[in-house]
Amino acid sequence: MEAEAAKLIGAGIAMIGAIGAGLGVGMATYGGVQGIARNPDAAGAIQTNMILGIVFTEAIAIYCLVVAMLVLFVF
Amino acid sequence: MSQETTERKWRFGVNRWILLAVIIAGVIITGNYPPARPAILLNAEAILGTHSDPLFYFPFLNTPFYLTNTLVATVLADILVLALLFLSIRPYLNKVRKGADVVPKGLANAVEGFLEVLYNLTESTAGKWTRTIFPWFAAITLLVLVMNWMELIPGVDAVGNFDLHHYTDHYVEEQAQEMGVAVSALSADELHHLEEEAHHHYWEICSDASGNHGEGDTVLIYRANEEGTGACALAVVPWVRAVATDLNFTIGLAIVSVVMIQVIGVRSQGLAYFEKFFNVRTLFTKPFFGLIDFAVGLFEIVSELSKIISFSFRLFGNIFAGAVLLFVIGTLIPVVAQSGVLMLEFFVGMIQAIVFGMLTMVFMAQATHSHHGDEEHH
Amino acid sequence: MEQLGINYGFLIVQIVNFLIMFLILRKWAFIPIMNILEQRREAVAKGLEDARIAQEARENAEKEAEKVMADARTKAAAEARDVTQRAEEQSKEIVKAAEAKAAKAREEALAEVEQDRVRLLGDVRGQVAALSVAAAQKLIGEALDEKKQHSLIDDFFSGVKSGKVTVLEGEDVKGDTAVVTSALPLTDKEQETVKTDVLKKLGSGAEVTFRVDPNILGGLVVRVGDKVLDGSVSGQLSALRENLR
Numbered sequence: 001m002e003a004e005a006a007k008l009i010g011a012g013i014a015m016i017g018a019i020g021a022g023l024g025v026g027m028a029t030y031g032g033v034q035g036i037a038r039n040p041d042a043a044g045a046i047q048t049n050m051i052l053g054i055v056f057t058e059a060i061a062i063y064c065l066v067v068a069m070l071v072l073f074v075f
Numbered sequence: 076m077s078q079e080t081t082e083r084k085w086r087f088g089v090n091r092w093i094l095l096a097v098i099i100a101g102v103i104i105t106g107n108y109p110p111a112r113p114a115i116l117l118n119a120e121a122i123l124g125t126h127s128d129p130l131f132y133f134p135f136l137n138t139p140f141y142l143t144n145t146l147v148a149t150v151l152a153d154i155l156v157l158a159l160l161f162l163s164i165r166p167y168l169n170k171v172r173k174g175a176d177v178v179p180k181g182l183a184n185a186v187e188g189f190l191e192v193l194y195n196l197t198e199s200t201a202g203k204w205t206r207t208i209f210p211w212f213a214a215i216t217l218l219v220l221v222m223n224w225m226e227l228i229p230g231v232d233a234v235g236n237f238d239l240h241h242y243t244d245h246y247v248e249e250q251a252q253e254m255g256v257a258v259s260a261l262s263a264d265e266l267h268h269l270e271e272e273a274h275h276h277y278w279e280i281c282s283d284a285s286g287n288h289g290e291g292d293t294v295l296i297y298r299a300n301e302e303g304t305g306a307c308a309l310a311v312v313p314w315v316r317a318v319a320t321d322l323n324f325t326i327g328l329a330i331v332s333v334v335m336i337q338v339i340g341v342r343s344q345g346l347a348y349f350e351k352f353f354n355v356r357t358l359f360t361k362p363f364f365g366l367i368d369f370a371v372g373l374f375e376i377v378s379e380l381s382k383i384i385s386f387s388f389r390l391f392g393n394i395f396a397g398a399v400l401l402f403v404i405g406t407l408i409p410v411v412a413q414s415g416v417l418m419l420e421f422f423v424g425m426i427q428a429i430v431f432g433m434l435t436m437v438f439m440a441q442a443t444h445s446h447h448g449d450e451e452h453h
Numbered sequence: 454m455e456q457l458g459i460n461y462g463f464l465i466v467q468i469v470n471f472l473i474m475f476l477i478l479r480k481w482a483f484i485p486i487m488n489i490l491e492q493r494r495e496a497v498a499k500g501l502e503d504a505r506i507a508q509e510a511r512e513n514a515e516k517e518a519e520k521v522m523a524d525a526r527t528k529a530a531a532e533a534r535d536v537t538q539r540a541e542e543q544s545k546e547i548v549k550a551a552e553a554k555a556a557k558a559r560e561e562a563l564a565e566v567e568q569d570r571v572r573l574l575g576d577v578r579g580q581v582a583a584l585s586v587a588a589a590q591k592l593i594g595e596a597l598d599e600k601k602q603h604s605l606i607d608d609f610f611s612g613v614k615s616g617k618v619t620v621l622e623g624e625d626v627k628g629d630t631a632v633v634t635s636a637l638p639l640t641d642k643e644q645e646t647v648k649t650d651v652l653k654k655l656g657s658g659a660e661v662t663f664r665v666d667p668n669i670l671g672g673l674v675v676r677v678g679d680k681v682l683d684g685s686v687s688g689q690l691s692a693l694r695e696n697l698r
Contacts, residue, residue: 048196052437055430059385065392066384073117074456118458133462140462149470156474160482168485190486206487210479218474322459327467 007071014068021061028053098410105409115399119143119321120312122236144235144313145321152222152318159186159221186217196433201440204343208439211335215328216432219319223394223424226317227417232398233405235313246273319394319427322387329386332435333379340442347445352376382438386431393427571665575638582606607643609671609686618650618673618684626654628678634664636671636685651675 032050036043121141124130129139159182167183190213197209225231247269251258261269318324340348350356354372358365397420405413586602631651633639639647648661655677666674671686 044199048200048433051430051433055389055434058389062385062388062392065396066388069117069457116458117456119463133465136461136465138460138462143463146463146466149467153470153474157477160478164482164486168482168489171489172485187486190483191490194487194490209487210475210483213483214471214475214478217478218471321463321467322457323463324467326459327464328471330464331468331471 007075010071011068014071015064017064017067018061021057021059021064024057024060025054028057101410117322119145119316119323122147122312122314143321144316145318145324148222148225148231148315148318149324151315152218152225155221155225156218190217193432197436197440200437201443204339204440204443207339207342208436211332211439212432212436215332215435216428219328219390219431220425220428222318222324223428224421225315226394226398226401226424227421231315232313232317232402234315243270243273246276317394317398319390320398322391325387325391326383328390328431329383332386332431332438333382336382336435336438336442337379339439343443344445348442352379386434390427390431393423397423567665571638574665574667575640578637581637618647618675626675626677626680626682628655628659628680630660630662630678631655632662632664632676634666634669634674634676634685636665636667636669638665639663647673651677 028050032046032053035046035050039046120143122144124139124141126139126141129141131140132138133140163181163183164186167181167187193213193216194205194209197212198205201208247261247266248258250269250272251261258266337348340351350372352372352375354368356365357368397416401413401416401420404416582603585606589602633647633651644663647663651661652659669685669687670690672684672689674685674688675682
């Protein structure tokens with residue numbers, strides 16, 4: 001197998017990790033929206049914390065992206 | 076207000092035809108002149124000077140300086156922000172300070188409203204440190220917002236030079252090999268001559284009579300060019316490229332942010348702030364758990380460092396992916412489809428700007444609290 | 454690093470650029486905006502405080518007004534009561550005066566009527582005496598001593614015999630007032646006699662009034678306090694009737 005093809009495949013595989021982050025972001029939003037629906041008065045605080053949670057979850061996807069980029073461009 | 080009450084005439088049946096005409100014109104034009112895909116490159120492309128032939132070297136660092144398109148974008152964003160500041164916000168603020176009854180309207184008021192939201196958010200999180208933390212939050216958010224939204228301006232990431240550097244280098248190397256001499260041994264005249272020849276050669280093989288791209292127009296990235304597989308590796312080097320697609324910017328901003336988090340932590344707690352990292356308080360009283368606490372404190376250092384990475388790559392990843400999506404869609408379906416992605420990128424750009432600022436703000440606010448044990452690693 | 458496009462020179466350029474922008478924005482935008490926001494917040498807080506004070510003031514004023522109103526109401530009520538009381542008093546006085554006047558008028562009228570009656574009866578007395586003398590002469594057939602006859606009749610009517618009130622003989626009475634009733638009006642002389650006689654019994658402070666009542670036919674009825682001394686002809690006749698039964 002050519003190294004080039006292996007790199008492309010490797011980058012693709014690295015991005016599989018984004019599945020988890022996607023699920024996590026979905027769950028965080030699910031919880032946040034449900035909380036807001038139940039208690040609209042607390043929307044501000046819930047939104048802030050929800051965004052923070054989403055951001056931390058998203059960090060996982062970002063690590064995947066970093067790895068994919070390292071595979072593609074650096075090695 | 077009264078002007079708004081006058082009924083706006085909806086030119087029924089006209090606008091849709093205009094829209095349709097534009098779409099059809101777009102289809103015809105892009106059919107005859109297919110758009111060149113901008114290079115998908117991690118590095119910011121050089122506009123003036125190159126990596127090997129820089130304008131100058133930075134003193135002490137000895138790294139080459141060449142004008143990149145992200146630097147152009149940075150300067151443009153700075154100019155935009157400064158224009159906003161001195162043409163809109165300052166006059167507005169002066170009016171407000173003079174106690175004039177300012178009618179809430181216009182860009183300045185929108186900016187002020189936006190900043191007020193950020194201020195309230197900061198105040199609810201940071202408390203008495205609001206006045207210290209808010210400028211960081213606001214500056215990061217405002218600047219990153221402008222930089223991200225610049226991506227949406229038509230022409231950004233799209234208008235630029237055709238890049239022939241790689242092809243030229245490749246051609247010169249080939250010719251030199253054929254002549255049996257090293258590239259470095261060529262005289263300046265010969266080199267210049269070969270480069271000219273390369274350009275001619277390129278346009279000969281890559282352009283047919285109709286002016287369309289030749290057979291190589293399916294392979295448009297540098298990488299293929301380097302391998303020499305595609306003869307006509309045509310790529311646009313945009314003059315302006317979204318700043319956040321340059322890791323130098325995002326990492327620089329992340330470093331500033333994380334350093335300032337430490338600075339504010341020290342300012343609020345003094346040297347006690349470092350107890351978070353070197354937790355020796357319980358080390359001698361409770362040997363086992365103290366050791367664990369100490370190790371956890373050391374991990375805090377890793378956590379701080381990983382903040383830099385997550386900060387920078389979050390912004391970079393989102394905006395870079397957005398930019399790639401924009402010009403891939405723009406190349407594949409050049410007419411309507413990009414509008415939807417533009418909408419998406421509008422929100423992504425805003426959210427990422429706010430998230431970058433808000434995270435900085437939250438971490439700064441956390442640094443002002445003396446208790447440790449916030450386990451928000453990532 | 455190189456492949457990721459990280460160039461320390463650019464990194465530092467970006468950092469410096471951001472710091473410059475930060476300082477500019479902070480100095481000319483964020484600090485003024487923070488000041489304005491804080492001022493506005495203070496103004497809003499002050500406005501709320503003012504509103505609260507105004508509300509309090511208004512409540513106080515309302516309370517005051519209510520108090521004043523209540524005072525006024527009670528005062529008005531008191532005045533009204535006063536006025537009605539005075540009016541009532543006045544009307545009562547008027548009524549009393551009117552009643553008194555009426556009573557006086559009635560008394561005067563009664564006194565006049567009484568006087569008339571007394572005068573009439575006094576006129577009748579002489580005729581009655583003459584008639585009775587004439588009747589007695591007719592019955593007895595002989596002429597009585599007319600003088601003696603008259604004094605007899607006088608005695609009969611006045612109940613006074615030789616300057617003494619017959620009913621009071623041997624009686625022991627006490628009181629402040631005495632009412633002397635005769636069948637026919639007594640002459641002034643007779644009245645004087647009766648008065649002195651009664652006063653002798655009761656003491657000089659007593660009061661003596663005279664009345665005329667033809668129903669007693671003759672003699673005198675003297676009422677002193679709650680005691681009645683009946684020296685009348687009708688009384689003697691009824692006593693005689695009791696005895697004969």
